[in-house]
Amino acid sequence: MTADPFGSAAGLRDRLAVVPRVAAALAAGRPVVALESTLISHGLPYPANLEVARASEAAVRTAGAEPATVAVHDGRLLVGLDEAALEALATAPAGSVRKVARPTLAAGLAAGGWAATTVSATMIAAHAVGIEVFATGGIGGVHRGAFDGPRPSIDVSADLAELARTPVAVVCAGPKAILDIPRTLEYLETHGVPVVTVGQDRLPGFYSRDSGCPSPSWVPDEEALVRVVRTQLDLGLGAGLLVCTPVPEEAALPRAEIDGTIERALAEAEAARVAGPALTPWLLGRISELTGGASVRANTALIVHDAVVAGRLAVALAVART
Numbered sequence: 180m181t182a183d184p185f186g187s188a189a190g191l192r193d194r195l196a197v198v199p200r201v202a203a204a205l206a207a208g209r210p211v212v213a214l215e216s217t218l219i220s221h222g223l224p225y226p227a228n229l230e231v232a233r234a235s236e237a238a239v240r241t242a243g244a245e246p247a248t249v250a251v252h253d254g255r256l257l258v259g260l261d262e263a264a265l266e267a268l269a270t271a272p273a274g275s276v277r278k279v280a281r282p283t284l285a286a287g288l289a290a291g292g293w294a295a296t297t298v299s300a301t302m303i304a305a306h307a308v309g310i311e312v313f314a315t316g317g318i319g320g321v322h323r324g325a326f327d328g329p330r331p332s333i334d335v336s337a338d339l340a341e342l343a344r345t346p347v348a349v350v351c352a353g354p355k356a357i358l359d360i361p362r363t364l365e366y367l368e369t370h371g372v373p374v375v376t377v378g379q380d381r382l383p384g385f386y387s388r389d390s391g392c393p394s395p396s397w398v399p400d401e402e403a404l405v406r407v408v409r410t411q412l413d414l415g416l417g418a419g420l421l422v423c424t425p426v427p428e429e430a431a432l433p434r435a436e437i438d439g440t441i442e443r444a445l446a447e448a449e450a451a452r453v454a455g456p457a458l459t460p461w462l463l464g465r466i467s468e469l470t471g472g473a474s475v476r477a478n479t480a481l482i483v484h485d486a487v488v489a490g491r492l493a494v495a496l497a498v499a500r501t
Contacts, residue, residue, distance in 0.1 A: 191256075191307055194288060198259030201247045205309055208501070210244035210493035213305035213313040213347070216260070218482060219248075219268045220276040220295040221460045222316070223475060224467075229269035231479045235314065235486040242490025244497075247310060249301045251279055251287045251294035256304050268293060278456060280337040298349065299341035302419065306345050311412060311496060313347050314489035316482040317355040317385045318421065320363030322458070323445060335366060342419045343370035348408045350422045350489040352481040353383035353390055357441055357462045360390050367421065368395065373411055376423040377404050377488070383425035386477045387434040394423065401488065405495040412496075424488050430480035432473060440469045 197205070204211050214235055219228045236246035248260040250268060257264070268276060277294035279287035281303060287294035296304065298318050305313050319336025326333070342349065354363045360382065367374055376382055376394035384390035398404045404422065411420045425431070444465040448454075453461045466474045 191303075194254065194256050195304070195307060196255040196257050197308055198247075198257070198261065201245055201259040201308075204245040208497060210312075210490070210497040211247050211310045212239045212244045212486065212489045212493050213258075213301055213310045214239070214246055214248040214486065215298060215301040215313075215315050216248055216250040216268055216295040217278055217297050218316055219265065220271060220293075221278055222463065223478065224464075225269050227475060227479060229266060231482050232265050232269065234479075234483045238483050238486040239314070239490040239493075242487055242494060244312075244490040244493040246486075247305075249296045249304045251277075251284075251296065251300075253291050254288050256284075256288065256296075256300075256307075258304050258308050258310075268295060281341060282337055298336075298338040302341045302345045302347045302349065305347050311346075311348060312350065312408075312489050312493040314350045314482075314486045316478060316485065317351050317353055318342075318349065319459070320354040320358040320360070321366055323357070323359045325359065325362070339363065339366050339370065339372070342367065342372045342421060344417060345419050346412055346415075346417060347419045348412065348422055348489075348492065349419060350424065350485045350492065352426050352485060353385050353423045355459065356385040356387070356390070356437060357445065357459065357466075360384075360392050364392060364395060371416065371418050372421060373407070373418070374421045374423065375404065375407055376425075377401060379425065383423050384434055384437075385481070386426065386432045386437045386474055388425040388428065388431045389434055391434060401491055401495070405492060405499065408492060409496060409499055422488070422492070424485060426477055426481040427484050430477045432470070432477055437466075437470070437474070440466055440474075444469060 239246040319338040
């Protein structure tokens with residue numbers, strides 16, 4: 180018997196509520212893709228947040244898989260949301276929806292009401308029910324100046340530690356561009372997390388197609404990707420895998436332009452002393468203002484594209500396992 184990665188299996192599973200359509204797909208061995216809910220409550224403004232949530236689910240279905248958006252509500256970890264739940268998250272008053280990661284999941288469950296799941300919390304839910312593929316926009320990582328900035332700290336997202344301990348393939352457009360990308364890659368390598376880029380040897384830059392960093396590894400196409408992901412998950416090493424696919428070309432922003440915008444937003448955040456969990460949503464909002472909404476359009480395009488790739492990956496994995 181394989182050891183349960185969460186210690187008390189009953190404690191976690193007693194908190195899970197899997198919607199019937201997702202439960203049926205899992206029971207039948209059909210492909211399922213997990214989706215996070217933080218982008219709905221904290222990532223994009225209304226109505227763009229609801230539109231991209233619907234579009235992401237539709238993209239997964241078009242690829243032949245079942246979408247399972249994850250969130251917390253009234254002490255339960257929901258795997259799969261209906262239309263009413265998506266709308267409730269999208270229209271909730273500012274500040275009324277918690278954002279939960281592994282360190283805050285218990286508090287979010289205990290508090291009642293709505294909470295949106297980040298990458299780490301979504302991975303926990305996905306793995307607990309047997310979902311192998313998860314699509315998101317961009318992962319968290321090592322923040323710029325975390326170790327040597329004006330106020331040094333070990334400011335590293337829980338997303339990275341989760342990738343090192345939970346065997347789920349996470350499809351994204353790279354680490355968020357506001358982060359220290361080289362140090363994020365170093366952290367992932369140190370903790371044994373494979374990073375694979377599809378179709379190019381450069382790591383995507385979230386808003387742009389090139390982060391300026393070479394990818395630790397890359398595959399020419401999705402067929403090769405399936406072989407790598409299947410092997411990683413079958414090895415039983417415990418770690419997940421980060422799959423990076425660049426933002427669609429028509430929505431991509433020039434790297435030099437977005438880098439300058441990010442530097443300005445970071446300087447403004449430092450002057451305003453914005454830090455901690457509030458930093459990322461503040462920066463994303465300010466970058467949207469500075470780019471006249473172009474960053475939101477890129478963000479929306481890459482989220483939906485990641486869902487398409489994740490859907491096709493989940494389908495191919497399911498076929499390979501039959």
